[in-house]
Amino acid sequence: MTEPVTIRVPTEPWRRRLIRSLLYGNNVDRVAKARARVGFAMIAFAVVYAVIGIRLATIAMVGDSHSARRSGSQDAVATARPDILDRNGAILATDVKSPSLFGEPRRIIDKDEAVELLTATLPDLDTIEVRDRLSSKKGFVWLKREITPQQQQEIRRLGIPGIGFLRENRRIYPSGPAVSHLIGLVNIDNQGIAGIEKWLDSNGLADLHRAGFASDRLQQPVELAIDLRVEHALRDELLKAQEKYKAKAASGLVSNVRTGEIVAMVSLPDFDPNNPREAHDPDRINRLTTGVYEMGSTFKTLTLAMALDAGKANLNTLYDARGAMRYGKFAIHDTHPAGRAITLSEVFTLSSNVGAARVALSQGVEAHRAFLKKLGQLDRLRTELPESTAPIVPKRWGELNTVTISFGHGIAVAPLQAVMGINAVINGGYLIPPTFLKRTEQEALALAKRVVRKETSDKIRYLMRLNAEVGTAKQADVKGYYIGGKTGTAEKVVNGRYSKKQVLNSFTAILPADNPQYQLLVMLDEPKGLPETHGFITSGWNAVPTGGKVIARIAPLLGLEPRFDLPPSERLILAASRGTP
Amino acid sequence: MISREQRTPFSEWWWTVDRLLLAAIVVLMLGGVILSLAASPPVATRIGLDSFHFFNRHVMFLLPSFIVLIGVSFLSPRQIRRSALVVFAVSVALIMATLLFGPEVKGSRRWITILGINIQASESAKPAFVVLAAWLFSESARRPEMPATSMAVGILLLLVTLLVMEPDFGQTMLILMSWGALFFIAGMRIVWVLGLAGVAAAGLFAAYLFVPHVAGRIKRFMNPASGDTYQVDTAMEAFSNGGWLGLGPGEGIAKRSLPDSHTDFVFAVGAEEFGIVLCLGILALYAFIVLRTLSRAYASEDLFARFAAAGLAILFGVQAAINMAVNLQLLPAKGMTLPFISYGGSSMVSLAYGVGMMLALTRHRPQIEVESASRASATPGYA
Numbered sequence: 027m028t029e030p031v032t033i034r035v036p037t038e039p040w041r042r043r044l045i046r047s048l049l050y051g052n053n054v055d056r057v058a059k060a061r062a063r064v065g066f067a068m069i070a071f072a073v074v075y076a077v078i079g080i081r082l083a084t085i086a087m088v089g090d091s092h093s094a095r096r097s098g099s100q101d102a103v104a105t106a107r108p109d110i111l112d113r114n115g116a117i118l119a120t121d122v123k124s125p126s127l128f129g130e131p132r133r134i135i136d137k138d139e140a141v142e143l144l145t146a147t148l149p150d151l152d153t154i155e156v157r158d159r160l161s162s163k164k165g166f167v168w169l170k171r172e173i174t175p176q177q178q179q180e181i182r183r184l185g186i187p188g189i190g191f192l193r194e195n196r197r198i199y200p201s202g203p204a205v206s207h208l209i210g211l212v213n214i215d216n217q218g219i220a221g222i223e224k225w226l227d228s229n230g231l232a233d234l235h236r237a238g239f240a241s242d243r244l245q246q247p248v249e250l251a252i253d254l255r256v257e258h259a260l261r262d263e264l265l266k267a268q269e270k271y272k273a274k275a276a277s278g279l280v281s282n283v284r285t286g287e288i289v290a291m292v293s294l295p296d297f298d299p300n301n302p303r304e305a306h307d308p309d310r311i312n313r314l315t316t317g318v319y320e321m322g323s324t325f326k327t328l329t330l331a332m333a334l335d336a337g338k339a340n341l342n343t344l345y346d347a348r349g350a351m352r353y354g355k356f357a358i359h360d361t362h363p364a365g366r367a368i369t370l371s372e373v374f375t376l377s378s379n380v381g382a383a384r385v386a387l388s389q390g391v392e393a394h395r396a397f398l399k400k401l402g403q404l405d406r407l408r409t410e411l412p413e414s415t416a417p418i419v420p421k422r423w424g425e426l427n428t429v430t431i432s433f434g435h436g437i438a439v440a441p442l443q444a445v446m447g448i449n450a451v452i453n454g455g456y457l458i459p460p461t462f463l464k465r466t467e468q469e470a471l472a473l474a475k476r477v478v479r480k481e482t483s484d485k486i487r488y489l490m491r492l493n494a495e496v497g498t499a500k501q502a503d504v505k506g507y508y509i510g511g512k513t514g515t516a517e518k519v520v521n522g523r524y525s526k527k528q529v530l531n532s533f534t535a536i537l538p539a540d541n542p543q544y545q546l547l548v549m550l551d552e553p554k555g556l557p558e559t560h561g562f563i564t565s566g567w568n569a570v571p572t573g574g575k576v577i578a579r580i581a582p583l584l585g586l587e588p589r590f591d592l593p594p595s596e597r598l599i600l601a602a603s604r605g606t607p
Numbered sequence: 608m609i610s611r612e613q614r615t616p617f618s619e620w621w622w623t624v625d626r627l628l629l630a631a632i633v634v635l636m637l638g639g640v641i642l643s644l645a646a647s648p649p650v651a652t653r654i655g656l657d658s659f660h661f662f663n664r665h666v667m668f669l670l671p672s673f674i675v676l677i678g679v680s681f682l683s684p685r686q687i688r689r690s691a692l693v694v695f696a697v698s699v700a701l702i703m704a705t706l707l708f709g710p711e712v713k714g715s716r717r718w719i720t721i722l723g724i725n726i727q728a729s730e731s732a733k734p735a736f737v738v739l740a741a742w743l744f745s746e747s748a749r750r751p752e753m754p755a756t757s758m759a760v761g762i763l764l765l766l767v768t769l770l771v772m773e774p775d776f777g778q779t780m781l782i783l784m785s786w787g788a789l790f791f792i793a794g795m796r797i798v799w800v801l802g803l804a805g806v807a808a809a810g811l812f813a814a815y816l817f818v819p820h821v822a823g824r825i826k827r828f829m830n831p832a833s834g835d836t837y838q839v840d841t842a843m844e845a846f847s848n849g850g851w852l853g854l855g856p857g858e859g860i861a862k863r864s865l866p867d868s869h870t871d872f873v874f875a876v877g878a879e880e881f882g883i884v885l886c887l888g889i890l891a892l893y894a895f896i897v898l899r900t901l902s903r904a905y906a907s908e909d910l911f912a913r914f915a916a917a918g919l920a921i922l923f924g925v926q927a928a929i930n931m932a933v934n935l936q937l938l939p940a941k942g943m944t945l946p947f948i949s950y951g952g953s954s955m956v957s958l959a960y961g962v963g964m965m966l967a968l969t970r971h972r973p974q975i976e977v978e979s980a981s982r983a984s985a986t987p988g989y990a
Contacts, residue, residue: 061913063792072898086851
């Protein structure tokens with residue numbers, strides 16, 4: 027091969043030789059060089075193809091793991107939540123699996139066809155919205171959450187590419203509105219947005235979801251203190267009362283005196299947690315924890331407890347109630363003026379505003395405020411429910427404030443807060459934070475804080491029982507349950523003035539009064555006068571009889587034994603109290 | 608079985624041709640049929656043709672391609688040189704005719720209709736050009752008194768000018784790369800190779816500066832957020848959808864939205880339906896064909912055969928590599944077909960011509976024949 031080349035070199039003109047040596051170099055065996063360079067080309071190609079091969083393999087591995095991940099999480103888009111049970115194990119909230127419809131816009135070939143077929147099958151789909159969603163460049167869009175299996179079958183038969191289903195957990199509340207405010211509700215992604223559901227999320231469940239562990243594993247059900255039977259009875263009676271007295275709202279609460287457990291809580295109007303749209307109506311707030319109200323005469327219980335506990339007064343201490351009490355330009359009146367000096371017991375049973383004001387003034391402004399603070403009436407009460415409101419407390423607390431607050435005006439608290447305060451002055455003196463979860467007496471005692479002496483508590487129970495025997499709570503005295511109670515009729519502020527026509531009535535009952543187990547609170551917002559109430563709208567004419575009906579229904583459910591032929595309160599409660607100092 | 612006892616032209620061919628290489632090419636062509644069945648119907652439906660329009664034509668072109676392939680592989684090196692010269696001349700004439708009479712499609716003139724057949728003359732010019740360049744380089748080594756190197760530069764400038772006028776940057780790049788590779792293999796000093804690479808880089812930079820759509824493609828590759836990367840994104844999605852084993856025939860989705868699913872992005876479509884395993888198989892076939900041809904070229908004693916086979920292998924291999932790399936987002940988007948897999952009549956026949964020459968040049972020839980051939984060609988004025 028090289029032979030002809032070497033022969034011809036000398037005959038080559040110098041110019042060409044120059045070019046040749048410039049291009050190929052001098053004295054180079056070009057044949058051997060060419061061979062080596064073909065070898066180099068082979069190496070280069072091998073490298074290039076290897077890079078392509080590696081790229082392919084990488085994509086395959088990433089792609090496979092990607093698809094595996096997706097199928098693994100298919101059933102966990104809206105993640106599972108634990109069941110919520112009442113204290114007897116009845117289901118209040120549970121998960122039901124249902125398919126949801128989604129689209130993958132990038133995979134849809136004919137968007138118009140897809141929109142047309144889908145809206146024909148699911149007539150409640152919004153055509154424009156579906157078209158917008160499918161026209162987006164996203165990889166995944168929801169089209170309709172939680173469809174029925176039948177709809178799923180029909181859509182599957184349409185065979186539209188790029189349309190699929192995911193099984194989601196849908197939250198179901200079998201007891202419907204009965205537990206609405208308590209349970210709260212979840213959004214479409216099964217995240218708690220109110221009530222106990224939200225509490226669950228903020229107590230670890232949301233973290234579980236984020237970590238991806240909450241999917242379909244069996245989760246420990248959450249047991250509440252609520253008793254669904256009591257809840258139903260309470261709600262039923264309140265519905266009747268609301269209708270009968272044409273009240274704007276009605277609410278009620280049953281709590282265990284010894285443990286602080288809330289056994290039933292109803293606030294009408296309520297909503298059906300299965301239909302979340304209703305829940306956003308501002309009229310449907312939970313009036314027991316989210317609303318704050320002037321509680322009226324109910325607060326007198328706390329005022330008298332303060333005086334009795336300080337030891338500066340006893341049940342027979344006399345207070346001047348001969349007429350209206352003047353304070354500056356204000357005058358305090360009684361609904362039924364006694365026209366004489368009355369004992370502390372009579373302040374309670376006659377529900378005398380003047381008497382209560384004088385009791386509070388005799389203790390002094392600071393002592394009054396400190397006592398209410400001790401009873402948790404001045405601070406925001408926090409429970410498991412995320413919804414709570416701080417009480418409205420006067421910024422500058424003078425004598426006039428003490429005068430009005432002594433009978434429950436000029437301070438607005440959440441009714442649940444008042445229940446907690448009353449609870450402390452009748453259960454032997456322990457302030458127990460209320461709870462919606464199950465709690466034993468031991469646990470409650472560990473949390474409890476002594477706020478009044480036992481004797482004070484005995485005397486308050488005596489007063490409440492006396493009130494049911496001779497006072498304003500007579501209509502609620504269901505035979506056999508030895509009820510004690512206190513009424514409250516708070517005039518509502520309308521256009522800056524206290525209105526005589528619009529009142530918020532409450533009735534607090536304890537049963538049984540000699541050894542209280544449960545406390546009941548019934549509130550009626552703006553009840554109207556009826557012929558049978560002789561046009562009266564005070565608490566004794568509506569809230570109290572409603573409370574009586576509630577007690578008659580729930581006492582057997584609560585396991586309270588009826589006892590008949592019990593001696594009057596003076597002998598049963600006061601004597602027992604003196605016997606065991 | 609073909610007997611070795613009688614020396615018929617066919618038996619001679621059969622026993623000298625690289626049968627493994629031939630088998631690989633045939634497998635590739637059959638694979639192209641299957642992938643065409645997957646990738647082309649949606650495109651045909653989309654532009655309102657019968658769904659099997661492209662598939663039927665693909666199969667229809669297989670027959671002439673195969674005849675060209677086998678026929679060319681019978682040729683001797685000398686016949687190859689001559690045929691290449693003729694094909695090159697005709698192709699250049701056709702490209703000129705295209706520039707004058709061809710219709711403008713998507714901003715460029717690449718097609719001319721002759722006797723009812725659409726012809727892309729630049730396709731057939733490529734293999735013929737590579738063979739001619741290889742010949743000129745080998746001549747420059749053998750007969751330095753001929754201005755072979757200058758002529759090689761001349762035909763390069765001629766073809767590149769024509770292709771830039773079309774304009775067809777993909778083919779231009781391919782031509783430049785093949786010529787550069789031949790230049791390198793011919794034993795040029797490394798400084799010139801680097802210089803050529805520098806010129807190519809400068810050319811690419813100039814294209815980036817002065818040709819808007821080239822600039823756009825490079826920008827989008829460097830920074831996918833800067834523009835519409837729909838085709839490439841869809842292709843990548845197709846690969847990851849397919850995974851190792853694919854979604855199954857007919858289950859692919861990318862082919863419905865990729866405008867060039869039957870040509871530039873057939874690789875991605877194949878991956879989605881038949882899996883990356885199939886892609887690796889196709890890749891292996893290309894690698895085998897290229898490396899086998901190069902190794903035959905390496906072993907060849909005939910300078911022309913070595914250069915031409917290597918050049919054809921490089922042309923073939925670079926085209927396949929660029930297409931696959933674009934599909935896999937390793938290179939900026941560049942319209943380039945996957946040899947024998949993508950749809951395209953001119954392309955397929957031209958490829959068959961090129962690969963047929965590859966087969967012819969890698970045939971085992973007795974040493975005596977090689978020598979007589981080179982001696983014959985060494986006679987002045989013979990070829």
